[in-house]
Amino acid sequence: MTKQKVWFVTGASRGFGLEIVKEALGSGDKVVATVRTSPELLADKLGNPENLSVVVLDVTNEQQAYEAAELAIKRFGRIDVLVNNAGFGLLSAVEEATSEEVKGNFEVNVFGLLNVTRAVLPYMRKERSGHVINISSVGGLTGIVGWGVYGSTKFAVEGLTEAMAKELAPLGIHATVVEPGFFRTEFLDGTSLTRTSHVIDDYAETVGEMRSFATKVNKKQPGDPVKLAKALILLTNAEKPPVHLPMGKDALTFFKEKRDLFEKEIEAWFDVITGTDHEVVVS
Known part of the structure; x- marks a missing residue:
């Protein structure tokens, strides 16, 4: 028999977050769903089930993250699954993106994820169990035209998750990074996607095509x-x-194409790659 779990899901008002909350509740689990504003709207939309707690959380606010985690513990006693889903996209050539746009994307997608993770992990460590699920993107697996800055936030999430998986394994906690391809959510709507206002004509054939x-x-x-x-x-x-x-x-195709190209480049540059060590290596 599967044990009833307590989920903590960020960015739960729409898209992946909303669907994950629905499925977790439908599976008989308990869910703490976070939204930036108007928690009563999501609770009403889901029928105000007893197993649901909707709390306000702007992931860029570290204090709010700790308060939300504490509320989850007070309500349900533990957190078994953390889904770091909150985030937004930035469609821009790397050169086009302003400093403010880049910082804003990292503030939510990376530093916000870290805020919530730091708030939740102490409770998982205490129980010596749990599962951290970080929502990345196909853009975190390979660089894609127009998504360089956004993808770099997801590359960061990939690296963080890989390290966490190794650090947390001895404590009985799992870490997984999920890399969705192109899914039919609100991601490409104005509510979830920022398009840089600085457009450089020289990128018309690459980033311009991606915008279209x-x-x-x-x-x-x-x-x-x-x-x-x-x-x-x-x-x-x-x-x-x-x-x-x-x-x-599509995500699998992108990954395989990158893997194949990487292998070809390693083969072509093998002598250079392996020729950079000292002649005598101290063991």
Whole structure:
């Protein structure tokens, strides 16, 4: 029999966060769902179930993160699954992005994730159990035109999760980074995606094409967010969950293309790569 879990899900008002909350509740689990404003709206939308607690949390506010985690413990006694889902996209050439836009993206996608993680992990360490799930992106697996800055925030999430998986394993805690491809959420809407106001014409054939593509494909993406949420239920019930979990055939294709190119480059530059050590290596 599967043990009832307590979930802590950030960015739960829409998109992946909302679907994950629905699936967790549907599985009989308890959920603390965080939103930036108007918690009563989400509670009403979900029918105010007894197993749901909606709390206000701006992930960039470290004090709020600690307060939200404490509220979760007071309500349900523990946190078994942390889903760091809150974040937003930035569509821009690397050169086009302003300092403020870059800092804003990192503030939410990286530093916000760290705020919440630091707030929750002490409770997981006390129980010697738990699962941290960080929502990354296919842009965290490989660099994609127009998504360089956003992707760099997700590359950071990838590295953090890989290290956490090793650090937390002896404590009985799992860490997984989930890398969705293009899913049919609100991600490409103005509420979730920032487009830089600084446009450089020289990038018309690359980033310009991506801007047009993002507009055209909005609400037509191949990925189903409901199916992703169901997959996360399976993930949290796995005895040996993976550290990386790409989601969607497109994400897998992007990853394989990068892997193949990396292998070709290593083969072509093998002598240079292996020729940079000292002749005598002290063991």
